[in-house]
Amino acid sequence: MTPAGSIRIDLHHHSGKVTEVNIASSRPEAIAQVFIGKTPEQVLDTVPLLFTLCGNAQAYAALQACRAALGGTTEPEIDSARDMLVQLETLREHAWRILLDWPGFVNLVQDKKALAALLKFDALFKRHLFRHGEAFKLDSCLDIDAAQIAKLIDELETLIDVSIFNGRLGDFQSLTGEAQLQDWLQENNALAAKLLNYLYSLNWTAVGQNNIACLPDFDGDTLDRQLQQDLARFSRAPHWQGRCFETTLLNRQLSQPLIAKMHSRYGNGLIVRMLARLVEVALIPFQLKHLLSLQTAVEHYEISPPLIRQSLDERDLEMLAKSPSSSNDGIGLAQIQAARGLLIHRLELRQGHVYDYRLIAPTEWNFHPEGVVAQSLKQLQAQSPNDLQRQAELLINAVDPCVQYALHLTDSQNEIK
């Protein structure tokens, strides 16, 4: 056991039909305790040491929460550059699942070189966006080399086009319905197409479909009122108005025409989740280009910084951080769309030091004992234990916990014997 913790998923079945699902987590709740007693500046020095995978989202959430608790105002121009870093990180996390995990489902070799190349972009983006590469400090300053960033975005787009879409990214981006999707899948050797064809061939498109809804958007005040009712319980096993909700990339992509149509047919089943990941991957280079163009427009006095947010459409905003409201009571609350869903940081300052700090990661919602993964797994019915195991692995992969997990299948028939 390492300090990162893990999730254990026990799936009991009877002749391939799931009868019971138990999810237990040893994920460390105590980690936020290290922030107690620290100043906001110390918190922001500490966060990058603790978090790797969603390090940018975590650092951005901490910064937004600290800034709000200090009563500071938003910084639209700098925050827009920070949004770029979170988008880049989201792309990397999705690519991790696609390039390292998907090949195992369709008997292909992992493309570790592409992922290794992708890991190097974060430092390059930071260096060409921020002075000294420092993006998530209270005194961070922009120092944008727009030409370099534009070049990096082009390289990024080429990398995902080659490694995931086999040169057919452009065609994929124009898909708006299932008939077009099936045309695109014909004789397509892209990794993305292989996985989707695999699901179609086994008729596993709607596997795991259930009625857990996507978490609605809420403003900071409403969220804080809910949080204050029972901070400890909410941090550990969050729910909203007594119900479990899902917060994944599906929330962000439901309004895309292709995903909306697939969702109306297959609900939140397997193919919709896999497709939503691909749609988000395909969108992010566009999003980065758009955010860069707004930065350039500000630099050339074509728009003023406060208008950056207003220049983004609804689709863009669904993928970005919410602007936190400033506070005069020392409480700061931030909501960031991290790769795996909504990330919440809440802190309370007293005499300039952290008195209370809470972190609610999307995995808390999604791998809640009664949450969307548990309900998805309860729907499974397969012809063999091997198929059942494979369906469960695909579903867990599609929702994607941020820590290692162990899946244990038990045939209840054998238990009785």
Added chain:
Amino acid sequence: MCLALPAQIVALDPANNMATASVGNVKVEVSLALVDDVALGDYVLVHVGYALNKIDEDEALKTLALFAEAGLMSEV
């Protein structure tokens, strides 16, 4: 929660591009496929069996101290 695990490389297996790394008292096998030029004694950040990047010893020790402060190193 995406915690960064600093681990020290204690054995290398270049033929398989693998290494043994030590996280506190726990030994884990890690793939080196995603990092370049890793040597014995280096610290790397580890996630689900992969070394993600090299970090300097000072940063690794600071991170381990933070885990200890949070009471998470007792399990290690």
